[in-house]
Amino acid sequence: MKITTTKFASRIQNVSESKSVQLASVIAGLKAQGEEIISFNVGEPDFPTPKVIIEATKKALDEGDTRYALVPGQPFLREAIASKLIHDQKLSISAKNVFISNGSKQILYSLFQLLCNSNDEVIIPTPYWVSFPEAVKLAGANPVFVETNRGRLDADIIEKAITPRTKIIILNSPSNPSGLIYDCGEIKKVLAMAKENGIYIISDEAYEALVFESKQFLGPAGIADQGLERTLIVQSFSKTFCMTGFRIGYVAANEEIIAGLNKFQSHVCGNIPVFIQKGALAALENEDEIKRYMREEFTKRRDLAYSLCKEIFSDTPKPQGAFYLFPKIQDELILKFGSDEALALHILKEAKVALLPGSYFGVPGTLRVAFANSEENIKKGLSAIKDIL
Ligand SMILES: Cc1ncc(COP(=O)(O)O)c(C=O)c1O
Incomplete structure:
Protein backbone atom coordinates (compact mmCIF):
# COMPACT_ATOMS: atom_id res chain seq x y z
CA MET A 1 0.00 0.00 0.00
CA LYS A 2 1.27 3.44 -0.87
CA ILE A 3 1.89 5.53 2.23
CA THR A 4 1.36 9.25 1.80
CA THR A 5 2.27 11.94 4.27
CA THR A 6 -0.33 14.64 4.46
CA LYS A 7 0.90 18.11 5.15
CA PHE A 8 -1.71 19.78 7.29
CA ALA A 9 -2.55 23.45 6.94
CA SER A 10 -0.20 25.69 8.89
CA ARG A 11 -2.96 26.83 11.25
CA ILE A 12 -3.27 23.20 12.39
CA GLN A 13 0.48 22.65 12.50
CA ASN A 14 0.76 25.68 14.78
CA VAL A 15 -1.45 24.29 17.53
CA SER A 16 -0.90 21.44 19.94
CA GLU A 17 -3.53 18.88 20.85
CA SER A 18 -5.11 19.54 24.23
CA LYS A 19 -2.56 17.96 26.56
CA SER A 20 -5.11 17.27 29.26
CA VAL A 21 -7.37 15.49 26.76
CA GLN A 22 -4.32 13.59 25.45
CA LEU A 23 -3.40 12.40 28.93
CA ALA A 24 -7.01 11.46 29.65
CA SER A 25 -6.87 8.96 26.79
CA VAL A 26 -3.54 7.50 28.08
CA ILE A 27 -5.17 7.04 31.48
CA ALA A 28 -8.29 5.49 29.95
CA GLY A 29 -5.92 3.02 28.21
CA LEU A 30 -4.20 2.15 31.52
CA LYS A 31 -7.58 1.67 33.19
CA ALA A 32 -8.69 -0.58 30.34
CA GLN A 33 -5.63 -2.74 31.07
CA GLY A 34 -6.88 -3.19 34.63
CA GLU A 35 -4.74 -0.52 36.35
CA GLU A 36 -6.55 1.33 39.13
CA ILE A 37 -5.78 4.99 38.60
CA ILE A 38 -7.18 7.80 40.73
CA SER A 39 -8.01 10.71 38.46
CA PHE A 40 -7.10 14.17 39.67
CA ASN A 41 -6.47 15.19 36.07
CA VAL A 42 -9.93 15.82 34.66
CA GLY A 43 -11.97 18.96 35.10
CA GLU A 44 -15.23 17.08 35.31
CA PRO A 45 -17.45 16.63 38.38
CA ASP A 46 -17.89 12.95 39.24
CA PHE A 47 -21.58 13.43 40.13
CA PRO A 48 -24.23 12.07 37.79
CA THR A 49 -26.18 14.61 35.75
CA PRO A 50 -29.17 15.64 37.93
CA LYS A 51 -32.28 13.57 37.23
CA VAL A 52 -34.47 16.57 36.37
CA ILE A 53 -32.13 17.39 33.49
CA ILE A 54 -32.11 13.82 32.18
CA GLU A 55 -35.91 13.59 32.45
CA ALA A 56 -36.47 16.87 30.59
CA THR A 57 -34.08 15.76 27.83
CA LYS A 58 -35.79 12.38 27.47
CA LYS A 59 -39.21 14.01 27.41
CA ALA A 60 -38.10 16.36 24.64
CA LEU A 61 -36.84 13.39 22.62
CA ASP A 62 -40.12 11.54 23.15
CA GLU A 63 -42.03 14.60 22.03
CA GLY A 64 -40.07 14.81 18.80
CA ASP A 65 -37.74 17.76 19.47
CA GLU A 287 -30.35 26.02 39.46
CA ASP A 288 -30.58 27.16 43.08
CA GLU A 289 -30.92 23.63 44.42
CA ILE A 290 -28.23 22.15 42.15
CA LYS A 291 -25.83 25.01 42.91
CA ARG A 292 -26.38 24.68 46.67
CA TYR A 293 -25.59 20.96 46.51
CA MET A 294 -22.48 21.45 44.37
CA ARG A 295 -21.16 24.23 46.59
CA GLU A 296 -21.65 22.22 49.77
CA GLU A 297 -20.01 19.12 48.33
CA PHE A 298 -17.12 20.99 46.74
CA THR A 299 -16.49 23.06 49.86
CA LYS A 300 -16.02 19.80 51.84
CA ARG A 301 -13.75 18.43 49.14
CA ARG A 302 -11.80 21.67 48.86
CA ASP A 303 -11.15 21.74 52.60
CA LEU A 304 -10.07 18.10 52.67
CA ALA A 305 -7.93 18.24 49.54
CA TYR A 306 -6.32 21.52 50.58
CA SER A 307 -5.28 20.29 54.03
CA LEU A 308 -3.87 17.01 52.66
CA CYS A 309 -2.10 18.65 49.74
CA LYS A 310 -0.41 21.18 52.01
CA GLU A 311 1.20 18.28 53.88
CA ILE A 312 2.91 17.28 50.61
CA PHE A 313 3.43 20.66 48.93
CA SER A 314 3.60 23.32 51.63
CA ASP A 315 3.17 26.16 49.09
CA THR A 316 -0.42 25.43 48.08
CA PRO A 317 -2.72 28.47 47.78
CA LYS A 318 -6.22 27.88 49.18
CA PRO A 319 -8.69 27.75 46.27
CA GLN A 320 -11.50 30.32 46.43
CA GLY A 321 -13.46 28.71 43.60
CA ALA A 322 -13.55 26.00 40.91
CA PHE A 323 -12.21 22.54 41.84
CA TYR A 324 -8.46 22.79 41.44
CA LEU A 325 -5.43 23.01 43.71
CA PHE A 326 -2.34 24.55 42.17
CA PRO A 327 0.62 23.74 44.41
CA LYS A 328 4.19 24.86 43.78
CA ILE A 329 6.62 21.96 43.77
CA GLN A 330 9.49 22.21 46.26
CA ASP A 331 12.88 22.99 44.65
CA GLU A 332 14.36 19.72 45.92
CA LEU A 333 11.68 17.72 44.09
CA ILE A 334 12.29 19.64 40.87
CA LEU A 335 16.02 18.99 41.27
CA LYS A 336 15.38 15.30 41.87
CA PHE A 337 12.92 14.70 39.01
CA GLY A 338 13.99 17.42 36.57
CA SER A 339 10.60 18.99 35.82
CA ASP A 340 6.95 19.13 36.77
CA GLU A 341 6.14 16.87 33.80
CA ALA A 342 8.61 14.23 35.01
CA LEU A 343 7.21 14.43 38.52
CA ALA A 344 3.63 14.05 37.26
CA LEU A 345 4.70 10.97 35.30
CA HIS A 346 6.47 9.53 38.35
CA ILE A 347 3.31 10.07 40.42
CA LEU A 348 1.22 8.38 37.72
CA LYS A 349 3.51 5.35 37.54
CA GLU A 350 4.29 4.90 41.23
CA ALA A 351 1.27 6.28 43.11
CA LYS A 352 -1.23 5.46 40.36
CA VAL A 353 -2.60 8.98 40.57
CA ALA A 354 -3.13 11.15 37.51
CA LEU A 355 -2.63 14.89 37.79
CA LEU A 356 -1.37 17.55 35.40
CA PRO A 357 1.95 19.39 35.25
CA GLY A 358 1.63 23.15 35.72
CA SER A 359 3.70 23.77 32.59
CA TYR A 360 0.62 22.79 30.56
CA PHE A 361 -0.97 25.91 32.05
CA GLY A 362 2.02 28.17 31.52
CA VAL A 363 3.59 27.82 34.98
CA PRO A 364 6.41 25.24 35.13
CA GLY A 365 7.26 24.01 38.60
CA THR A 366 3.65 23.59 39.68
CA LEU A 367 0.98 20.88 39.50
CA ARG A 368 -2.76 20.98 38.95
CA VAL A 369 -4.75 18.70 41.20
CA ALA A 370 -8.48 18.48 40.36
CA PHE A 371 -10.54 17.57 43.42
CA ALA A 372 -13.63 16.73 41.36
CA ASN A 373 -13.46 13.28 42.93
CA SER A 374 -14.96 11.53 45.97
CA GLU A 375 -13.66 12.29 49.48
CA GLU A 376 -12.50 8.69 49.68
CA ASN A 377 -10.46 9.03 46.48
CA ILE A 378 -9.10 12.41 47.56
CA LYS A 379 -7.79 10.78 50.76
CA LYS A 380 -6.49 7.68 48.95
CA GLY A 381 -4.83 9.58 46.11
CA LEU A 382 -3.13 12.24 48.18
CA SER A 383 -1.86 9.73 50.73
CA ALA A 384 -0.46 7.58 47.88
CA ILE A 385 1.42 10.64 46.55
CA LYS A 386 2.72 11.43 50.06
CA ASP A 387 3.96 7.86 50.44
CA ILE A 388 6.06 7.87 47.27
CA LEU A 389 7.67 11.29 47.66
C1 LIG B 1 -12.07 27.67 32.04
C2 LIG B 1 -12.80 26.72 31.18
N1 LIG B 1 -13.53 27.17 30.16
C3 LIG B 1 -14.19 26.32 29.35
C4 LIG B 1 -14.15 24.97 29.55
C5 LIG B 1 -14.89 24.08 28.58
O1 LIG B 1 -16.19 23.86 28.93
P1 LIG B 1 -17.22 23.20 27.91
O2 LIG B 1 -17.44 21.81 28.39
O3 LIG B 1 -18.45 24.05 28.00
O4 LIG B 1 -16.64 23.24 26.55
C6 LIG B 1 -13.38 24.44 30.58
C7 LIG B 1 -13.28 22.99 30.76
O5 LIG B 1 -12.44 22.46 31.45
C8 LIG B 1 -12.71 25.33 31.42
O6 LIG B 1 -11.97 24.89 32.46
Missing part, protein backbone atom coordinates in the same frame (compact mmCIF):
# COMPACT_ATOMS: atom_id res chain seq x y z
CA THR A 66 -35.30 16.27 17.02
CA ARG A 67 -35.32 18.71 14.11
CA TYR A 68 -33.20 21.54 12.80
CA ALA A 69 -33.78 24.64 14.90
CA LEU A 70 -32.83 28.29 15.25
CA VAL A 71 -29.14 29.16 14.89
CA PRO A 72 -28.71 31.33 18.03
CA GLY A 73 -30.75 28.98 20.23
CA GLN A 74 -34.45 28.59 21.04
CA PRO A 75 -36.18 31.64 22.55
CA PHE A 76 -37.18 29.73 25.71
CA LEU A 77 -33.55 29.10 26.63
CA ARG A 78 -32.20 32.47 25.53
CA GLU A 79 -34.88 34.14 27.69
CA ALA A 80 -34.11 31.94 30.70
CA ILE A 81 -30.39 32.73 30.41
CA ALA A 82 -31.04 36.47 30.08
CA SER A 83 -33.26 36.35 33.20
CA LYS A 84 -30.54 34.51 35.10
CA LEU A 85 -27.92 37.12 34.21
CA ILE A 86 -30.28 40.00 34.98
CA HIS A 87 -30.97 38.42 38.37
CA ASP A 88 -27.43 37.30 39.26
CA GLN A 89 -25.29 40.11 37.90
CA LYS A 90 -27.90 42.87 37.54
CA LEU A 91 -27.26 43.20 33.80
CA SER A 92 -29.39 45.35 31.50
CA ILE A 93 -29.86 42.84 28.71
CA SER A 94 -32.50 40.77 26.93
CA ALA A 95 -32.69 37.39 25.17
CA LYS A 96 -31.26 39.14 22.07
CA ASN A 97 -27.92 39.33 23.90
CA VAL A 98 -27.67 35.57 24.35
CA PHE A 99 -26.27 33.03 21.90
CA ILE A 100 -26.16 29.27 22.44
CA SER A 101 -23.52 26.90 21.12
CA ASN A 102 -21.79 23.54 21.57
CA GLY A 103 -20.10 24.08 24.90
CA SER A 104 -17.96 27.03 25.83
CA LYS A 105 -14.95 25.55 24.04
CA GLN A 106 -16.68 26.04 20.71
CA ILE A 107 -17.93 29.47 21.73
CA LEU A 108 -14.38 30.60 22.43
CA TYR A 109 -13.23 29.22 19.09
CA SER A 110 -16.09 31.02 17.30
CA LEU A 111 -15.37 34.32 19.07
CA PHE A 112 -11.71 34.33 18.06
CA GLN A 113 -12.72 33.49 14.47
CA LEU A 114 -15.22 36.33 14.58
CA LEU A 115 -13.04 39.03 16.11
CA CYS A 116 -9.40 38.33 15.26
CA ASN A 117 -7.47 39.01 12.08
CA SER A 118 -4.03 37.49 11.46
CA ASN A 119 -1.48 38.73 13.96
CA ASP A 120 -3.99 40.43 16.21
CA GLU A 121 -3.13 39.92 19.87
CA VAL A 122 -5.11 38.33 22.67
CA ILE A 123 -3.88 38.92 26.21
CA ILE A 124 -4.02 35.85 28.43
CA PRO A 125 -3.04 35.98 32.12
CA THR A 126 -1.02 33.00 33.36
CA PRO A 127 -1.75 30.43 34.59
CA TYR A 128 -4.32 29.84 31.87
CA TRP A 129 -6.68 27.11 30.76
CA VAL A 130 -4.98 25.03 28.03
CA SER A 131 -7.44 25.75 25.22
CA PHE A 132 -7.25 29.57 25.35
CA PRO A 133 -3.95 29.99 23.46
CA GLU A 134 -4.64 27.20 20.98
CA ALA A 135 -8.08 28.57 20.05
CA VAL A 136 -6.48 32.00 19.57
CA LYS A 137 -3.82 30.49 17.29
CA LEU A 138 -6.48 28.70 15.24
CA ALA A 139 -7.77 32.15 14.31
CA GLY A 140 -4.27 33.20 13.16
CA ALA A 141 -3.94 35.57 16.11
CA ASN A 142 -1.18 35.65 18.71
CA PRO A 143 -1.61 34.84 22.39
CA VAL A 144 0.25 37.31 24.60
CA PHE A 145 0.85 35.85 28.04
CA VAL A 146 1.01 38.14 31.05
CA GLU A 147 2.31 37.32 34.49
CA THR A 148 0.08 37.35 37.51
CA ASN A 149 1.04 37.09 41.13
CA ARG A 150 0.48 33.29 41.34
CA GLY A 151 -2.94 33.73 39.70
CA ARG A 152 -3.79 37.12 41.21
CA LEU A 153 -4.71 39.54 38.44
CA ASP A 154 -2.55 42.66 38.13
CA ALA A 155 -4.06 45.40 35.93
CA ASP A 156 -0.72 47.25 35.67
CA ILE A 157 0.91 44.23 34.04
CA ILE A 158 -1.99 43.93 31.61
CA GLU A 159 -1.72 47.61 30.74
CA LYS A 160 1.93 47.17 29.79
CA ALA A 161 1.00 44.33 27.40
CA ILE A 162 -1.59 46.37 25.46
CA THR A 163 -0.51 47.33 21.93
CA PRO A 164 -2.42 48.70 18.91
CA ARG A 165 -2.92 45.06 17.85
CA THR A 166 -4.64 44.00 21.09
CA LYS A 167 -8.17 42.81 20.32
CA ILE A 168 -9.17 40.83 23.39
CA ILE A 169 -8.22 40.28 27.03
CA ILE A 170 -9.28 36.94 28.49
CA LEU A 171 -10.32 36.79 32.12
CA ASN A 172 -11.15 33.49 33.79
CA SER A 173 -12.36 33.80 37.34
CA PRO A 174 -12.68 31.53 39.29
CA SER A 175 -9.64 30.31 37.44
CA ASN A 176 -8.77 26.97 35.98
CA PRO A 177 -6.11 26.06 37.12
CA SER A 178 -5.34 28.39 40.05
CA GLY A 179 -8.74 28.16 41.78
CA LEU A 180 -8.42 31.88 42.57
CA ILE A 181 -10.94 34.68 42.09
CA TYR A 182 -9.72 37.94 40.59
CA ASP A 183 -9.87 41.05 42.71
CA CYS A 184 -12.84 43.33 41.82
CA GLY A 185 -10.68 46.46 41.86
CA GLU A 186 -8.22 44.97 39.36
CA ILE A 187 -11.09 43.83 37.10
CA LYS A 188 -12.51 47.37 37.18
CA LYS A 189 -9.16 48.79 36.08
CA VAL A 190 -8.88 46.25 33.24
CA LEU A 191 -12.40 47.14 32.10
CA ALA A 192 -11.54 50.83 32.04
CA MET A 193 -8.49 50.05 29.86
CA ALA A 194 -10.62 47.90 27.56
CA LYS A 195 -13.15 50.72 27.11
CA GLU A 196 -10.43 53.29 26.50
CA ASN A 197 -8.62 51.16 23.91
CA GLY A 198 -11.61 49.53 22.17
CA ILE A 199 -10.64 46.06 23.40
CA TYR A 200 -13.08 43.27 24.20
CA ILE A 201 -12.95 41.31 27.44
CA ILE A 202 -13.88 37.65 27.23
CA SER A 203 -14.94 36.61 30.70
CA ASP A 204 -14.93 32.83 30.94
CA GLU A 205 -17.23 32.14 33.88
CA ALA A 206 -17.35 28.32 33.69
CA TYR A 207 -16.85 28.04 37.46
CA GLU A 208 -19.25 30.84 38.45
CA ALA A 209 -21.34 28.54 40.65
CA LEU A 210 -18.34 27.16 42.50
CA VAL A 211 -17.34 30.04 44.73
CA PHE A 212 -16.63 29.01 48.28
CA GLU A 213 -16.53 32.14 50.37
CA SER A 214 -18.98 34.55 48.71
CA LYS A 215 -22.68 34.10 47.99
CA GLN A 216 -22.78 35.36 44.44
CA PHE A 217 -20.08 35.56 41.82
CA LEU A 218 -19.64 38.86 39.95
CA GLY A 219 -17.75 39.04 36.69
CA PRO A 220 -16.59 42.18 34.86
CA ALA A 221 -20.08 42.80 33.42
CA GLY A 222 -21.67 42.59 36.87
CA ILE A 223 -18.95 44.83 38.30
CA ALA A 224 -19.06 47.67 35.77
CA ASP A 225 -20.34 46.72 32.31
CA GLN A 226 -24.01 45.88 32.86
CA GLY A 227 -24.94 46.71 29.26
CA LEU A 228 -22.20 44.42 27.83
CA GLU A 229 -20.49 47.22 25.96
CA ARG A 230 -17.06 45.54 26.05
CA THR A 231 -17.64 42.28 27.97
CA LEU A 232 -18.47 38.92 26.44
CA ILE A 233 -19.60 36.47 29.12
CA VAL A 234 -18.77 32.91 28.11
CA GLN A 235 -20.58 30.27 30.11
CA SER A 236 -20.85 26.49 30.16
CA PHE A 237 -23.47 24.09 31.48
CA SER A 238 -20.73 21.46 31.89
CA LYS A 239 -19.39 22.12 35.38
CA THR A 240 -22.27 23.46 37.49
CA PHE A 241 -24.81 21.01 36.14
CA CYS A 242 -22.57 17.96 35.46
CA MET A 243 -23.52 18.18 31.79
CA THR A 244 -20.06 17.79 30.23
CA GLY A 245 -21.30 15.32 27.62
CA PHE A 246 -24.29 17.41 26.58
CA ARG A 247 -21.99 19.98 24.94
CA ILE A 248 -23.87 23.17 25.60
CA GLY A 249 -22.79 26.64 26.62
CA TYR A 250 -23.55 30.24 25.75
CA VAL A 251 -22.22 33.71 25.32
CA ALA A 252 -23.87 36.92 26.45
CA ALA A 253 -22.67 39.92 24.48
CA ASN A 254 -23.81 43.03 22.64
CA GLU A 255 -26.17 42.51 19.71
CA GLU A 256 -23.50 43.23 17.11
CA ILE A 257 -21.43 40.28 18.38
CA ILE A 258 -24.53 38.06 18.47
CA ALA A 259 -25.31 38.92 14.83
CA GLY A 260 -21.73 38.03 13.84
CA LEU A 261 -21.91 34.72 15.69
CA ASN A 262 -25.22 33.97 14.03
CA LYS A 263 -23.60 34.33 10.61
CA PHE A 264 -20.62 32.17 11.65
CA GLN A 265 -22.54 29.36 13.36
CA SER A 266 -25.06 29.14 10.51
CA HIS A 267 -22.22 27.65 8.43
CA VAL A 268 -20.65 25.55 11.18
CA CYS A 269 -23.02 23.43 13.27
CA GLY A 270 -26.24 25.23 12.43
CA ASN A 271 -27.89 24.85 15.80
CA ILE A 272 -27.70 23.04 19.11
CA PRO A 273 -30.17 20.13 19.42
CA VAL A 274 -33.45 21.28 20.92
CA PHE A 275 -33.62 18.28 23.27
CA ILE A 276 -30.28 19.37 24.72
CA GLN A 277 -31.62 22.90 25.14
CA LYS A 278 -34.66 21.50 26.98
CA GLY A 279 -32.27 19.71 29.35
CA ALA A 280 -30.41 22.99 29.86
CA LEU A 281 -33.68 24.78 30.61
CA ALA A 282 -34.45 22.22 33.32
CA ALA A 283 -30.96 22.86 34.72
CA LEU A 284 -31.68 26.59 35.01
CA GLU A 285 -35.14 25.99 36.48
CA ASN A 286 -33.50 23.96 39.25
